[in-house]
Amino acid sequence: MQFLKRLCTFALIMMENLTGESHRPGRIEVVCGSMFSGKTEELIRRMKRAKFAKQKVEIFKPAIDTRYSDVNVVSHDQTAIPSTPVDTSSTILLLSSDIDVVGIDEAQFLDNGLVEVCNELANRGVRVIVAGLDMDFKGVPFGPMPALCAIADDVTKVHAICVRCGSLAYLSHRLVQNDKRVLLGEKMEYEPLCRDCYQKAIKEEANHGK
Numbered sequence: 001m002q003f004l005k006r007l008c009t010f011a012l013i014m015m016e017n018l019t020g021e022s023h024r025p026g027r028i029e030v031v032c033g034s035m036f037s038g039k040t041e042e043l044i045r046r047m048k049r050a051k052f053a054k055q056k057v058e059i060f061k062p063a064i065d066t067r068y069s070d071v072n073v074v075s076h077d078q079t080a081i082p083s084t085p086v087d088t089s090s091t092i093l094l095l096s097s098d099i100d101v102v103g104i105d106e107a108q109f110l111d112n113g114l115v116e117v118c119n120e121l122a123n124r125g126v127r128v129i130v131a132g133l134d135m136d137f138k139g140v141p142f143g144p145m146p147a148l149c150a151i152a153d154d155v156t157k158v159h160a161i162c163v164r165c166g167s168l169a170y171l172s173h174r175l176v177q178n179d180k181r182v183l184l185g186e187k188m189e190y191e192p193l194c195r196d197c198y199q200k201a202i203k204e205e206a207n208h209g210k
Helices: 002-022 039-052 089-094 114-123 145-151 195-209
Strands: 027-033 057-062 072-074 080-082 084-086 101-104 127-133 154-158 171-174 190-193
Touching: 027 039, 027 114, 027 145, 039 057, 039 080, 039 101, 039 127, 039 154, 084 089, 089 114, 101 114, 114 127, 114 145, 127 145, 171 195, 190 195
Parallel strands: 027 127, 027 154, 057 084, 057 101, 101 127
Antiparallel strands: 072 080, 171 190
């Protein structure tokens, strides 16, 4: 009897959650943080939840991001979801007619027009979920992400763990010598560091270069 009561309670909670999911108004949600912080996993989780609620969903990613797949959005732990690669933010607007939920991964690589695109979609009643790096490897706000955080209805900042001390990571420290702002990479090219360890790493590199 106890088991049946718990099962009924769980079913009611799930129904309430899904009802709430399918009746969300137009809004912009931003998930940001350093590399290896779980941004893409959270984006995929929210998109799958919306799909389970019988909503029409579409996920986009920059065409330049081919690290794991040309067409899928793939997290560092290999969780994947089909996506549409785009070269410009305006393409997202063109391909989002009759869509309830739009997901955008690696938004920092897209143009600044993405801000207006997300605003227009939200004003149409579309739920927009954006994931991306808030800062580049030098700690500078990255692409359209700062403006997206400013206009978002909700911002979730997720954190990786600093590989040197175990604190919450501050940004993605580049391990290879390359000053290009956009450099696709993984654990061979980047490491998540807290603010203190990042400052120490920069000083070490400066001393080594002398």
